[in-house]
Amino acid sequence: MSKTYTDVEQMICLSSRLIEDNRTVFVGYGMPQIAAILAQKLYSPNICQVYEYGAIGPEVATPFKRNMMADARNSYRSYSWMSMNRMMAQAQMGYIDYGFLGAAQIDKYGNINSTIIGKDYEKPKKRFTGSGGGNEVASLCWKTIVLMQHEKRRFLERVDFITSPGYLDGPGARENAGLPRDSGPHRVVSSKALFDFDVKSKVMRLIGLCPGVTKEDVLENMEFEPVVADKLEQLGPPTEDELKILREEIDPDRVVIGRID
Amino acid sequence: MDVLESGMGEVLLQDVDDVREWMRDKKTRALEEKVMDEHEAVRRFLKDGDYISYDLSSMVRGPMSIEREIVRQKKKDLWIAAKFTLLDTTLLVGGGCVSKIDVGFAGLGRPLFEAIENGIVKTIDWSNGTLALRHLAGAMGVPFLPARSLLGTDTFKHSGAKVVEEPFTGKKVALVPAINPDVAIIHVNQCDVYGNSRVYGPSITPLETAAASKNVIISTEEIISTDEIKKDPGKTTIPYYMVNAVVVAPYGAHPGTVPGYYSYDSEHLEEFFAARSLEELAEYIDKYVHSTSGHEDYMEMVGGDARMEELKKAEWIKEGYY
Numbered sequence: 001m002s003k004t005y006t007d008v009e010q011m012i013c014l015s016s017r018l019i020e021d022n023r024t025v026f027v028g029y030g031m032p033q034i035a036a037i038l039a040q041k042l043y044s045p046n047i048c049q050v051y052e053y054g055a056i057g058p059e060v061a062t063p064f065k066r067n068m069m070a071d072a073r074n075s076y077r078s079y080s081w082m083s084m085n086r087m088m089a090q091a092q093m094g095y096i097d098y099g100f101l102g103a104a105q106i107d108k109y110g111n112i113n114s115t116i117i118g119k120d121y122e123k124p125k126k127r128f129t130g131s132g133g134g135n136e137v138a139s140l141c142w143k144t145i146v147l148m149q150h151e152k153r154r155f156l157e158r159v160d161f162i163t164s165p166g167y168l169d170g171p172g173a174r175e176n177a178g179l180p181r182d183s184g185p186h187r188v189v190s191s192k193a194l195f196d197f198d199v200k201s202k203v204m205r206l207i208g209l210c211p212g213v214t215k216e217d218v219l220e221n222m223e224f225e226p227v228v229a230d231k232l233e234q235l236g237p238p239t240e241d242e243l244k245i246l247r248e249e250i251d252p253d254r255v256v257i258g259r260i261d
Numbered sequence: 262m263d264v265l266e267s268g269m270g271e272v273l274l275q276d277v278d279d280v281r282e283w284m285r286d287k288k289t290r291a292l293e294e295k296v297m298d299e300h301e302a303v304r305r306f307l308k309d310g311d312y313i314s315y316d317l318s319s320m321v322r323g324p325m326s327i328e329r330e331i332v333r334q335k336k337k338d339l340w341i342a343a344k345f346t347l348l349d350t351t352l353l354v355g356g357g358c359v360s361k362i363d364v365g366f367a368g369l370g371r372p373l374f375e376a377i378e379n380g381i382v383k384t385i386d387w388s389n390g391t392l393a394l395r396h397l398a399g400a401m402g403v404p405f406l407p408a409r410s411l412l413g414t415d416t417f418k419h420s421g422a423k424v425v426e427e428p429f430t431g432k433k434v435a436l437v438p439a440i441n442p443d444v445a446i447i448h449v450n451q452c453d454v455y456g457n458s459r460v461y462g463p464s465i466t467p468l469e470t471a472a473a474s475k476n477v478i479i480s481t482e483e484i485i486s487t488d489e490i491k492k493d494p495g496k497t498t499i500p501y502y503m504v505n506a507v508v509v510a511p512y513g514a515h516p517g518t519v520p521g522y523y524s525y526d527s528e529h530l531e532e533f534f535a536a537r538s539l540e541e542l543a544e545y546i547d548k549y550v551h552s553t554s555g556h557e558d559y560m561e562m563v564g565g566d567a568r569m570e571e572l573k574k575a576e577w578i579k580e581g582y583y
Contacts, residue, residue: 071518073578078463084393128374
């Protein structure tokens with residue numbers, strides 16, 4: 001049977017189910033914006049989305065426009081409108097429970113690269129956007145959730161450039177660097193699987209598989225070997241409700257979620 | 262306080278007392294009318310080699326008409342604070358105006374990345390938050406502020422920040438140096454002829470950027486009377502004595518939106534995004550910047566009043582603005 005949804009839809013739906021209600025969520029640019037809208041519409045109506053540009057608690061109006069952040073839809077029906085220094089300060093103060101980010105590459109300790117591919121900073125093979133607010137989100141929120149396409153070139157032993165911190169080089173490294181105590185990556189949602197981080201080694205740990213995906217399929221498409229949980233959760237496919245809201249309300253032109261081939 | 266680690270990025274450092282003197286000697290407190298056209302504002306207050314900073318982005322309340330004028334006047338060798346930027350840096354780099362970018366977010370699009378990959382422009386990586394904080398330090402008249410981000414990362418290594426053990430409780434913190442841009446360009450909803458300015462909606466750092474900068478060019482959707490300003494002073498974001506020039510630029514954020522007033526121009530943005538190389542971007546710039554004499558002419562080219570009325574109608578969300 002052929003798939004009735006895209007990889008991106010799978011990732012967005014899966015991550016939307018991970019946000020606890022009644023929590024503050026610092027939402028990053030791109031896919032996380034869509035997942036947060038879906039979460040609020042279906043699962044956690046009382047999350048308070050916060051954005052680096054100053055919106056606190058918006059009920060983001062749909063449809064979602066790609067590449068857009070800080071427009072009137074994004075800021076719709078907020079509790080408050082502030083500005084960047086205050087938002088980052090609030091994360092630094094411990095007010096923000098979840099950080100929600102996308103990334104180009106991630107490594108076994110959850111370090112994120114969104115800056116360059118290649119070792120030569122002056123002349124990178126490929127340049128990306130850089131941190132944006134990602135460094136603050138990954139440094140200062142309590143728990144960070146990262147959304148990633150599952151490809152071998154993206155799940156690396158060591159990223160070319162640590163844009164935003166995961167557990168750096170292992171246990172104790174965040175605290176040694178001066179980063180806030182008890183913060184760090186919490187979940188990684190890929191197009192094939194769900195990961196958390198091994199408590200002791202701080203290495204990414206496979207805990208769930210997307211429908212139709214085997215453990216081998218996941219591991220073959222990663223450069224490093226993650227810790228594997230004793231029991232792997234079988235993750236559900238996107239539900240009818242999720243797909244209906246995604247396709248009819250949030251992204252009717254399917255510019256982000258894509259179409260089935 | 263010992264420095265434990267230093268980032269290698271180049272920093273434009275300025276002595277806080279020199280900055281104070283500039284603010285005393287070069288920015289007038291007199292109620293002088295500062296309204297001028299964009300050609301004069303950019304010619305008088307922005308020169309080759311300057312460090313420039315803007316608020317928000319090409320997509321939202323960005324000072325696009327002034328950015329286009331900078332390209333039109335072929336300014337060179339600018340150093341840009343790219344905090345929360347989208348197509349702004351892309352346009353300025355495509356116009357050949359930029360030599361260095363302090364990266365918060367190096368948005369957006371292939372032409373910009375092509376310029377970086379080929380070493381045409383130099384980057385110094387920071388983050389949106391630390392660039393915003395550097396403007397706050399600049400706006401406070403202190404040489405630096407501490408942050409608990411950047412730590413442990415390559416972003417730190419390529420920034421100009423330092424890590425110290427702070428002297429009170431002994432924790433490691435990052436220190437980021439103040440930034441006092443040569444020029445701020447900020448698009449606002451309303452201001453009076455002296456520069457008392459109102460920004461509606463959430464924002465990045467409009468006040469910090471204006472306060473910290475040596476020259477401030479305000480472009481505005483409309484001029485309102487000082488009496489109106491004084492009837493509701495809580496709405497004033499930027500006070501007049503920070504401002505050097507006021508440029509009247511209705512729809513100045515086009516193709517971006519001014520939230521609560523007009524929507525973004527999707528069709529035009531698509532044309533902008535369609536430029537996938539510096540060469541293609543140069544064609545876009547020729548067509549919309551170098552072939553237009555100024556903002557008014559540009560607006561005619563992108564559809565004039567009729568198109569703007571459509572974009573106003575498309576902005577159905579009004580609550581909270583004005």
